[in-house]
């Protein structure tokens with residue numbers, strides 16, 4: 151799914167109005183109808199709950215008033231408040247205010263302290279949407295604080311009031327903290343940024359029929375990976391043999407961390423590779439041979455660390471780093487590896503990334519088909535500096551990917567795949583149960599398997615990250631998030 155900036159969403163709105171054609175107030179009606187249908191379907195507005203609808207004077211407030219009318223017509227009796235936060239009001243706000251006032255009165259809120267919010271109530275937050283131009287202050291900020299202090303269920307219309315939809319807020323901004331955000335058509339970029347988690351809650355999309363032609367015509371670097379958009383592995387030919395699916399090499403493990411090599415090996419096999427060789431220090435030999443009998447084991451000459459370069463020519467892809475440690479000899483090994491691997495697709499992870507952070511000249515020499523898989527701390531080390539906010543992080547990620555011409559998978563709740571063509575693909579699968587040791591090693595194995603099967607690095611990264619998260623979701627459905635381990639993620643892999 152393509153994602154857009156606020157300015158593009160505004161143009162999308164205008165394009166739909168002109169080309170469908172539909173009047174803007176009817177489009178607002180459609181948005182309010184979709185929101186109300188969602189609300190009634192979820193049962194969050196059961197009649198015994200009091201519904202408070204807080205409206206601003208722009209189109210978000212207009213949505214709030216149209217929702218109020220639709221609820222009123224469905225038999226609910228919402229308490230509707232409007233806040234005078236601006237000199238101006240939007241035309242569609244005015245029309246919807248008049249329409250509502252044919253049914254009931256609204257209250258102009260002068261003092262937020264007087265809001266009779268209670269914990270069994272539902273607050274519909276329609277103060278401000280994507281038209282936010284500055285941080286909330288004054289009466290608006292007081293009202294938002296009052297909403298956040300109440301124990302009521304809060305549902306934001308389109309985007310939480312006070313949250314910028316496509317740029318960073320200041321740390322001390324006053325922003326609604328909803329339990330749910332019901333957003334029109336597409337997720338806003340803000341929903342995917344880690345620091346915004348308290349200002350989004352659970353987000354849901356409702357379809358308001360904005361023009362598909364605009365989506366097709368309008369370029370954007372941002373994508374949200376949904377089931378319809380993921381790359382696919384080619385079907386397996388019935389006459390194929392194990393040679394068809396590549397021979398992967400994993401270089402992983404050190405004394406006390408052979409488990410990382412085991413997890414990456416298992417997931418590489420579940421990723422569909424034809425043949426797998428695992429290079430581990432001598433201490434890992436028996437462990438690999440007994441716990442992953444499908445893999446061949448190449449023992450390093452060193453007892454506890456990886457030190458020995460290989461002839462890489464027979465491998466279709468290499469994954470290096472999980473549990474590898476950062477011993478001096480392993481640093482030298484990585485240097486030799488990079489020199490040798492220029493024509494081989496590779497995944498560089500974990501300790502190998504930390505070595506790269508210290509030996510920065512190696513970044514310039516990375517093979518053309520490289521995927522790096524840092525978590526945020528590892529990415530910060532690679533950059534050599536922290537970022538100011540999540541959007542600056544994205545800019546730096548893009549610069550990094552373009553400068554070194556590699557795919558970077560920045561892991562997290564919405565793992566981002568950044569590619570040298572300037573695109574960002576935010577992942578949609580996975581869950582907090584995966585925040586447990588070893589799940590990253592599982593991802594390395596999967597990505598190595600996909601590269602061995604000749605997927606291009608960008609496609610391999612988008613697909614692998616998606617399936618890895620999906621495997622985590624399957625594992626969480628079976629065991630619950632608390633009990634989930636990295637091995638369960640391996641077991642959850644399906645293609």
Ligand SMILES: NC(=O)C1=CN([C@@H]2O[C@H](COP(=O)(O)OP(=O)(O)OC[C@H]3O[C@@H](n4cnc5c(N)ncnc54)[C@H](OP(=O)(O)O)[C@@H]3O)[C@@H](O)[C@H]2O)[C@@H](O)CC1
Nearest residue numbers: 163178208209210236278279280281282283284285286308
């Ligand atoms: N295409 C779609 O998806 C559709 C979108 N729709 C809806 O439209 C919403 C966007 O509406 P919108 O553009 O009218 O903006 P909205 O957020 O209501 O703000 C209004 C005004 O508030 C003001 N203001 C800003 N910041 C302020 C502050 N801190 N403190 C005080 N005032 C502040 C500022 O005016 P100013 O005071 O700067 O003159 C601004 O113009 C969108 O979120 C969705 O709900 C649907 O109806 C139909 C289809």
Ligand SMILES: Nc1ncnc2c1ncn2[C@@H]1O[C@H](COP(=O)(O)OP(=O)(O)O)[C@@H](O)[C@H]1O
Nearest residue numbers: 525562563580581582584585587588589590591
């Ligand atoms: N809250 C979360 N939601 C979704 N996925 C998560 C979450 N926390 C972690 N993950 C995923 O789990 C993996 C963790 O990788 P990493 O931090 O390298 O762990 P490790 O080094 O222990 O293997 C990543 O793929 C990440 O995207």
Ligand SMILES: [K+]
Nearest residue numbers: 275278309311
């Ligand atoms: K809102």
